[in-house]
Amino acid sequence: MAIQRPKGTQDHLPSGSPKLSLDTRAAAFEYVRDTARRVLERAGAQRIDTPLFEEAELVKRGVGGSTDIVRKEMFTVYYFGDHGGYVLRPEGTAGIVRAYLQGGWKQLPAPLKVWLHGPMFRAENVQKGRLRQFHQVDYEVFGSTDPLVDAEAIALLVEVVRELGLKQVKVKLGSIGDPEDREAYNAYLRDLFTPHLERLSDDSKDRLTRNPMRILDSKSEGDQQLIAELGVRPMLEFLGEDAAAHFAQVQRYLTDWGVPYDLDPSIVRGLDYYRRTAWELHHEGVGAKSALCGGGRYDGLAEQLGGQAVPGIGWAFGIERLLLAMEADGVELPVSSGPQLYLVALDEENVPLAAKTALEARAYARAEFAYRAMKPGSAFKDAERRRAVWVGLIGSDEAAQGTVSLKHMETGEQKVVPVGELAAFLQKSDD
Numbered sequence: 001m002a003i004q005r006p007k008g009t010q011d012h013l014p015s016g017s018p019k020l021s022l023d024t025r026a027a028a029f030e031y032v033r034d035t036a037r038r039v040l041e042r043a044g045a046q047r048i049d050t051p052l053f054e055e056a057e058l059v060k061r062g063v064g065g066s067t068d069i070v071r072k073e074m075f076t077v078y079y080f081g082d083h084g085g086y087v088l089r090p091e092g093t094a095g096i097v098r099a100y101l102q103g104g105w106k107q108l109p110a111p112l113k114v115w116l117h118g119p120m121f122r123a124e125n126v127q128k129g130r131l132r133q134f135h136q137v138d139y140e141v142f143g144s145t146d147p148l149v150d151a152e153a154i155a156l157l158v159e160v161v162r163e164l165g166l167k168q169v170k171v172k173l174g175s176i177g178d179p180e181d182r183e184a185y186n187a188y189l190r191d192l193f194t195p196h197l198e199r200l201s202d203d204s205k206d207r208l209t210r211n212p213m214r215i216l217d218s219k220s221e222g223d224q225q226l227i228a229e230l231g232v233r234p235m236l237e238f239l240g241e242d243a244a245a246h247f248a249q250v251q252r253y254l255t256d257w258g259v260p261y262d263l264d265p266s267i268v269r270g271l272d273y274y275r276r277t278a279w280e281l282h283h284e285g286v287g288a289k290s291a292l293c294g295g296g297r298y299d300g301l302a303e304q305l306g307g308q309a310v311p312g313i314g315w316a317f318g319i320e321r322l323l324l325a326m327e328a329d330g331v332e333l334p335v336s337s338g339p340q341l342y343l344v345a346l347d348e349e350n351v352p353l354a355a356k357t358a359l360e361a362r363a364y365a366r367a368e369f370a371y372r373a374m375k376p377g378s379a380f381k382d383a384e385r386r387r388a389v390w391v392g393l394i395g396s397d398e399a400a401q402g403t404v405s406l407k408h409m410e411t412g413e414q415k416v417v418p419v420g421e422l423a424a425f426l427q428k429s430d431d
């Protein structure tokens with residue numbers, strides 16, 4: 001058997017491939033990225049990029065030592081049989097904050113909005129919508145704690161999703177407070193769970209000492225049952241005055257702007273850097289456990305990485321999961337058309353002339369040519385498969401007269417056009 005791609009990865013395929021689904025179609029990824037670009041850049045976000053691998057220490061300190069990502073899902077980078085302490089990035093935010101600090105972005109006007117898209121890597125148990133290499137669109141804002149920034153970030157996310165045609169989506173919004181609120185909540189959870197230690201999964205026993213809030217995010221059914229039985233109080237009840245006022249203001253803006261959301265008093269994100277506003281975007285067709293997008297505020301992260309303090313907030317969605325949701329909602333991508341002009345020689349000696357005419361036509365149109373001669377009937381069939389708008393035939397008469405015999409594939413209109421007038425003719429027919 002030929003070599004296969006690694007488990008948990010996908011090829012992005014050309015349109016028309018057998019076994020094509022929306023989440024493996026290269027053009028669909030492009031469509032999502034273009035839509036996100038349009039919405040985010042309209043709001044002033046600048047496109048950036050960071051390396052696909054980073055210091056393991058960055059991810060450990062950024063994402064957090066008690067998270068599944070750091071404990072179980074890191075891809076270590078080996079080279080020359082050694083590893084220099086690098087890992088493939090499991091998410092974008094820690095690397096972007098590093099780039100902020102290293103690049104001196106503090107001098108740029110705040111709030112500074114940036115976005116990136118690219119592959120992320122997590123060695124997860126592979127299942128539908130859960131890959132080892134997946135792709136995120138990531139939006140981050142630096143330099144402001146204003147609740148306006150939080151509300152705008154959520155509004156932009158909703159706008160991207162709407163422009164993509166998604167219907168059954170819900171923003172679940174909560175707050176995980178300031179560090180002291182979290183400490184109080186963790187103390188409460190520790191007291192609550194400790195008498196039931198023997199019923200917790202091994203992972204959650206470990207979470208109880210490191211970061212009890214993580215227990216609420218457990219994938220173990222036994223843990224979830226215990227959580228339900230104990231009637232755990234939500235994080236929102238533990239918010240301090242400042243965090244509560246901030247959260248109320250975020251909600252006020254969203255309501256005022258007509259951005260729909262559901263309050264989720266017990267939101268727990270899968271990464272440790274969050275504080276205050278946190279949210280996820282869910283879709284009925286993809287399953288309650290799989291968020292399409294996660295985001296929140298992370299004001300302490302820069303300091304945690306050893307840098308100067310700078311407040312930050314952002315979100316990232318997984319393009320594959322978004323495409324699964326679009327498929328579930330029956331969203332159709334705009335059909336990409338074939339070449340505007342498809343040139344075919346009627347005899348072998350005119351193939352180079354058809355090629356040359358196509359190359360020149362690329363100055364003003366999307367033009368392709370056939371690499372071998374064909375009879376008109378085959379040329380029309382071939383042009384139809386390629387969804388060409390115009391097919392242009394070049395035989396010995398056309399070659400002698402410097403013309404192309406054009407036929408419109410949809411209307412059947414026919415016209416002999418001198419090569420020198422092709423540009424004007426195609427432009428006119430486009431209007």
Ligand code: HAM
Pocket residue numbers: 090091092093122124129130131132134135136138139140270271290291292293294295296297298313314315316317318319320321322
């Ligand atoms: P996250 O919730 O870990 O947050 O991931 C964001 C999104 O990436 C998820 O909602 C999901 O759509 C997608 N995703 C995550 N893991 C996988 C996977 N194994 N397979 C397919 N898709 C996946 C973050 O990554 C944060 N950096 C978001 C953020 C940005 N917070 C602030 N700024």
